[in-house]
Amino acid sequence: MAPYIGTAVSRVDGVAKVTGAAKYAAEFSAPGLLYASIVSATITKGRITRIDTSAALAVEGVLTVLTHENRPRMADKDEAYKDEVAPDGSPFRPLYDDKIKFNGQPIALVVAERSEIARFAASLVVVEYGAAAYVTDVFRRREAAVPVKAPANPSEALFAPPKPRGDADRALAAAAVRHEGEYYVPIEHHNPMELYAATAIVDPDGKLTVYDKTQGVQNIQHYLCGVFGLKSDDVKVMNPYMGGGFGSGLRPQFEVVLAVLAARALQRSVRVVLTRQQMYALGYRPAMIQRIALGANRDGTLDAISHDAITVTSQYEDFYRQETAWSGLLYTSANAKYAHRLAHLDLATSCDMRAPSAATAVYALEAAMDELAVALKLDPLELRLRCYSDRDQHEDRPYSSKALRECYRQGAEAFGWSRRNPEPRSMREGTDLVGWGMATGVWDAFQAPITVRIVLTANGHAEVACATSDIGTGTYTIMAQVAADMLGLPLDNISIKLGDSSLPQSPVEGGSWIAASVSNGIATTAARIRNELLRLAKQMPGSPLADVGSDDVALADGKLVSKRDSSRAVSIADAMRQGAVERIEQEETTNPAQDEKRAHNTHSAIFAEVKIDEQLGVIRVTRVVSAIAAGRILNTKTATSQILGGVVWGIGMALHEETQIDHTFGRIVNANIAEYHVPVHADIHDIKVIFVDEPDDSNPLGIKGLGEIGIVGVAAAVANAVYHATGKRVRDLPISLDKLLA
Amino acid sequence: MINFQYVRANSIADAVNLIADDPAAKFVAGGTNLIDLMKMDVEQPTKLIDISRLALDKVEDTAEGGLRIGAMVRNSDLAYHPAVEARYPVLSSAIRAGASQQLRNMASTGGNLLQRTRCAYFYDIALPCNKRTPGSGCGALAGHNRMHAILGTSDACIAVFPSDMCVALALLEARVHVSGPNGARTIAFDAFHRLPGETPQRDNNLEPGEMIVAVELPSAGFASNYSYLKIRDRLSYAFALVSVGVGLEIADGRIKAARLALGGVAHKPWRDTRAEAALAGQAANEAVFRQAADIVLRDARGFGHNNFKIELARRAIIRALTQAANGTPQSQSNKKIA
Incomplete structure (x- = not known):
């Protein structure tokens, strides 16, 4: 039986998804289900001075209107609201009190027999406010931004500010060639297709089953226990399928609090679904103002890097990532310094969004490198090669693997980079200017502790269970592939259970760590299953495996087989019959090896072609090649889709995406997916994805993960191509055509 | 969104009578814009009069060598109509430049003329807008006005009319046939839509209770x-x-x-x-x-x-x-x- 790992297996949940059998958080029901509609604040900061729900309550079919005045009891300590990945600060508490902290904040919940009634009645709630002064513009808080501190949450410790090295100021002053520039990325929202929703079902025994759109069912379960003082047995959180998360579902969102609040108030099952507009009151990618200074020698080696960043968060939590560290990591430079300040705005707290910090910071770094290449009169790719680093520059340690050179080589060849005329505005096609740009991408290769349970039955079927999530990336499929290979069974004999808080422990699904974590977890537990089968097989009279050690046997084609002599084998069925067991159940926790001596990262090289109408500034990204080094690729089909999605998103980041806020009113004025632009089909042309070979032994399966790496660097490659085409350097995203007209 | 009644008109006369009886009612055809506005509480009609099944879905030659397009002809059907493609390709092209295939499949000819602006301040009832709430001010003047007008503006309103199809109808000098409580009349295309002036709440010169029944194109189509x-x-x-x-x-x-x-x-x-x-x-x-x-x-x-x-x-x-x-x-x- 050929291995499944590394092949283009179609999604095992594909049929369920296209037939509608796959159910999402807003699709679960229960007898007597009630429907709730959220009333959102229309001011940016202040207090609710009066909230009149009488007209809403008078509507036939309305059961209650919950507000801060009449809600059931909730915890009153911040600690209760701190989830697994909470930043420092005081988390937002929906309907807790009369304070308004951001525009669009939920302030009342109308619960009714039908969703239409709830929505109508919600429009009748009358709110009076005492408004306070507010600031939503990062440029107005630029001077008041405060330096970030190392986070208190131990699981956030890796985001501590990076340590400087050498003397960057002196090196910059002495540099033969310098480039310094300021780059800006606006606030962006995730805009997943599936609306945030929670269905809280009151079971007959009074316990709760909560279907919630989330990237971490156990994170939500712990959170709900804290907020509502529940025992962990009293609430189960489920999320079998998810229509896109991209980081927006890492932390608990207010829909789940509101659904549980209403279910507890009425002792009835309740569903809350956000509107598309209300989705813009959730977290977002923080806007980022960055200053990058590069000092180089004439030969194109770097001597100094300085990266200053200002990112955006709320007034009540300090969300940030290690934004500045990517600059110091990626290229060889003896001197580096960083400064990262937070601008506290009257908005909801920012949050992780695909490749958080790298998507924005590497954009700035790679645009700056392109400008340095121009200053040095050096090919941009050649500059990257001259600055190439075989060692992690922060810790001066080797990488577990780094095939970035090969990404550059294969990507450049597939793109035809050698035919590039370095002169801006030199390449034309009719009325179009043609530009070629490139950039590097980098992300971490994480692995987290995880527990996997496998139940093998005598008929050769296995159920693999873990409380992880499949947020649309293909986790079901890779879990089935890995289990099938590790257990030596056909793919169809594997069933996957996930998205259920009662299953064995999993971290939240993010940071590209689930593939490595859960796959190696499956391998560990599968080895336990194999050992148990071997124990049974050895008991057989005249067992062909009697003297075979546990390391010398593998599961393949439904059999235990000696690795040294494939003629010596015992079928799974025979072994289990021998032991008179119908099922073998094993549950194991897999902790990643502590490997502090090496750095663990994924890399990419992106090459982009743009064609721009010279007079009108209309931009088409006609070709992109993305060459990825991300360890072992489990499924070439879902992996390619991941990278394609990342490239599309990167094109959107470069050309389209921007959450527009009217700072006079503090309201988002494009809170819908007609006016908040992401690329449409017409904007996407030829994208080629290359996975370069990158053997890695950081974990037994050699997996690094690739949810994030696909977007990193893409915006820079496009922006650099725009410069090459036009000779105009646009340093604030998105590059809308008006910025090219001047 | 408020609760509303839904009735279906059986004829043009029926439609005109129904709306005459209830000034808070609105006609609905494709619904591609009105339903969104109702969801946002920008429009709050207490009754919808469905005119989508009226027999206004024909494209016919006129005696003058032009074309008469029924108000209920779908945008997609019009864009790909052989006579339009051959004789008025600029109209076909303009329609295809607009919206998406799905929206064009639903949207009607008459409804296209009656689209409301896409100004964000008009759509958000928490923000000021003279078009939505006369006298409340114009949020766009000093706000996000990237999409806004550069010609024919007033201090009250700088919104733009969003249609692509109507740009072609304007240059083709179409005529708009309407029916209303005072009978039928024809409006020259240039006189149909209004500039905002002091009354931006009025997008066009239809009188209360009037409905569009057809759009007529003269013979000149500029097909070459x-x-x-x-x-x-x-x-x-x-x-x-x-x-x-x-x-x-x-x-x-x-x-x-x-x-x-x-x-x-x-x-x-x-x-x-x-x-x-x-x-x-x-x-x-x-x-x-x-x-x-x-x-x-x-x-x-x-x-x-x-x-x-x-x-x-x-x-x-x-x-x-x-x-x-x-x-x-x-x-x-x-x-x-x-």
Whole structure:
């Protein structure tokens, strides 16, 4: 039986998804289900001075209107609201009190027999406010931004500010060639297709089953226990399928609090679904103002890097990532310094969004490198090669693997980079200017502790269970592939259970760590299953495996087989019959090896072609090649889709995406997916994805993960191509055509 | 969204009577705009009168050599109608530049004329808007006005009318047939939509209770030399920053007659007959096109974010005229600017 790992297996949940059998958080029901509609604040900061729900309550079919005045009891300590990945600060508490902290904040919940009634009645709630002064513009808080501190949450410790090295100021002053520039990325929202929703079902025994759109069912379960003082047995959180998360579902969102609040108030099952507009009151990618200074020698080696960043968060939590560290990591430079300040705005707290910090910071770094290449009169790719680093520059340690050179080589060849005329505005096609740009991408290769349970039955079927999530990336499929290979069974004999808080422990699904974590977890537990089968097989009279050690046997084609002599084998069925067991159940926790001596990262090289109408500034990204080094690729089909999605998103980041806020009113004025632009089909042309070979032994399966790496660097490659085409350097995203007209 | 009644009209007379009885009612045809506005509580009709099943779905030749398009003809059906593709390709092109295939499948001819602006301040009932709530102020004047008007604005309103199809109808000098409590009448296209002035709440000159029953095209279709060039922030499914519709009659390298209308720049499709007159009799070259563009934009005014539209419009006019004169109209499927 050929291995499944590394092949283009179609999604095992594909049929369920296209037939509608796959159910999402807003699709679960229960007898007597009630429907709730959220009333959102229309001011940016202040207090609710009066909230009149009488007209809403008078509507036939309305059961209650919950507000801060009449809600059931909730915890009153911040600690209760701190989830697994909470930043420092005081988390937002929906309907807790009369304070308004951001525009669009939920302030009342109308619960009714039908969703239409709830929505109508919600429009009748009358709110009076005492408004306070507010600031939503990062440029107005630029001077008041405060330096970030190392986070208190131990699981956030890796985001501590990076340590400087050498003397960057002196090196910059002495540099033969310098480039310094300021780059800006606006606030962006995730805009997943599936609306945030929670269905809280009151079971007959009074316990709760909560279907919630989330990237971490156990994170939500712990959170709900804290907020509502529940025992962990009293609430189960489920999320079998998810229509896109991209980081927006890492932390608990207010829909789940509101659904549980209403279910507890009425002792009835309740569903809350956000509107598309209300989705813009959730977290977002923080806007980022960055200053990058590069000092180089004439030969194109770097001597100094300085990266200053200002990112955006709320007034009540300090969300940030290690934004500045990517600059110091990626290229060889003896001197580096960083400064990262937070601008506290009257908005909801920012949050992780695909490749958080790298998507924005590497954009700035790679645009700056392109400008340095121009200053040095050096090919941009050649500059990257001259600055190439075989060692992690922060810790001066080797990488577990780094095939970035090969990404550059294969990507450049597939793109035809050698035919590039370095002169801006030199390449034309009719009325179009043609530009070629490139950039590097980098992300971490994480692995987290995880527990996997496998139940093998005598008929050769296995159920693999873990409380992880499949947020649309293909986790079901890779879990089935890995289990099938590790257990030596056909793919169809594997069933996957996930998205259920009662299953064995999993971290939240993010940071590209689930593939490595859960796959190696499956391998560990599968080895336990194999050992148990071997124990049974050895008991057989005249067992062909009697003297075979546990390391010398593998599961393949439904059999235990000696690795040294494939003629010596015992079928799974025979072994289990021998032991008179119908099922073998094993549950194991897999902790990643502590490997502090090496750095663990994924890399990419992106090459982009743009064609721009010279007079009108209309931009088409006609070709992109993305060459990825991300360890072992489990499924070439879902992996390619991941990278394609990342490239599309990167094109959107470069050309389209921007959450527009009217700072006079503090309201988002494009809170819908007609006016908040992401690329449409017409904007996407030829994208080629290359996975370069990158053997890695950081974990037994050699997996690094690739949810994030696909977007990193893409915006820079496009922006650099725009410069090459036009000779105009646009340093604030998105590059809308008006910025090219001047 | 408020609760509302739904009734279906059986005839034009029935529709007119139903709405006469209930001034808080609204006609609904394709519903591609009205339903969104109701969800946002911008429109709160207590009754919807469904006119989508009235027998107004025919495209017929007129005795004058033109075409009469029923108000319920779907945008998609009109764009791909053989007579429209052959005789009025600028109309076909403009329709295909708008919205998405799904929306065009639903949207009606009459409804297209009656789209409301896409101004964000109009759509958000928490923000001021003189068009939605007269006297509340204009949030866009000092706010996000990147998409807003540069021509024909007033202190009360700088919103733009979003239709692509209507830009083509304006240059084709269509006539709008309406029925109402006082009988039937015909409105010249240029007199149909209004500038905002002090009454931005009125988008057009329909009287209360009137409904569009047909749009009539005269015979001149400019099928040889035309273009519809739409410049937008992404290559499809986005409203125009600037769009330009052009129809030319060219003989011996000279422009005999010209029609020129812009979208995305004003509270109505912006046709400039002075610019058209300046083109007539001239050689078809860039200098002449530039003069015409200067005439169109002589009174253009930006409000900050949308200042770029003035120069963009100038260049787009020149390009669209060039495309039309060369007989190389802008494709709506290949997004490369011709």
